[in-house]
Amino acid sequence: MTLDEKLxxxxxxxxxxxxxxxxxxERLMNTLPMPPYLVKIAKEKIGLDFVLNSGWNLSEAEAVFGSDWLSK
Structure with a gap:
C-alpha cells in the first residue's frame, strides 16, 4: 500500500x-497495514494470540519477516 493510499x-x-x-x-483503520516493528513488539510483549485476534492488517510484517514469522 502506498503512502498516498494510507493517507x-x-x-x-x-x-x-x-x-x-x-x-x-476502527474498521477502516484496521485495514491500514500495521508497521512491522509495532507488530513485532506486540507479539513479544503482549503475545501471539493478541496479534492474531487483533484484526490488524499484518501484510507489511509478513513482507518484512516472511510468511512464517508468526509461528517462530
Whole structure:
C-alpha cells in the first residue's frame, strides 16, 4: 500500500470518527497495514494470540519477516 493510499484511508477514517461513526473508523483503520516493528513488539510483549485476534492488517510484517514469522 502506498503512502498516498494510507493517507487517503486515514482521512476517510477521520471523517467517519468526526461524524460519530467510531465503529466505521476502527474498521477502516484496521485495514491500514500495521508497521512491522509495532507488530513485532506486540507479539513479544503482549503475545501471539493478541496479534492474531487483533484484526490488524499484518501484510507489511509478513513482507518484512516472511510468511512464517508468526509461528517462530
Amino acid at each position: 487517503t484511508l486515514s482521512n476517510k477514517a477521520l471523517a467517519l470518527k468526526e461524524a460519530g461513526d467510531n465503529v466505521g473508523y
